[in-house]
Amino acid sequence: MELVFVALPVALVIGGAALAAFIWAARDDQFEDLDTPPTRALFEDLPAGGDAGLGSKGDATPRTGVSATANERGSA
Numbered sequence: 001m002e003l004v005f006v007a008l009p010v011a012l013v014i015g016g017a018a019l020a021a022f023i024w025a026a027r028d029d030q031f032e033d034l035d036t037p038p039t040r041a042l043f044e045d046l047p048a049g050g051d052a053g054l055g056s057k058g059d060a061t062p063r064t065g066v067s068a069t070a071n072e073r074g075s076a
Contacts, residue, residue, distance in 0.1 A: 025031065
C-alpha cells in the first residue's frame, strides 16, 4: 500500500510532463510538416568536398565497423 503513495504521484508527474511537452510541441508547430523531412534526406546533394560517410577508399563501405557480408567473407 505504501508503494501506491509513491508510484501514483510519480506517474501523475510523468504524465503531466508528457502532456505539457505535447501541448508545447503542438503550439510551436512541430507537427506542421511531417512528410518533407524524411524525403529531404533522400534528395539532398552531397556536401562539397565532403566524403558523405564513405570509407577511406571512397567506396560505399561505412565507417561504422559493420562486418563484411557473407559474399565478401567467402562463405556461401
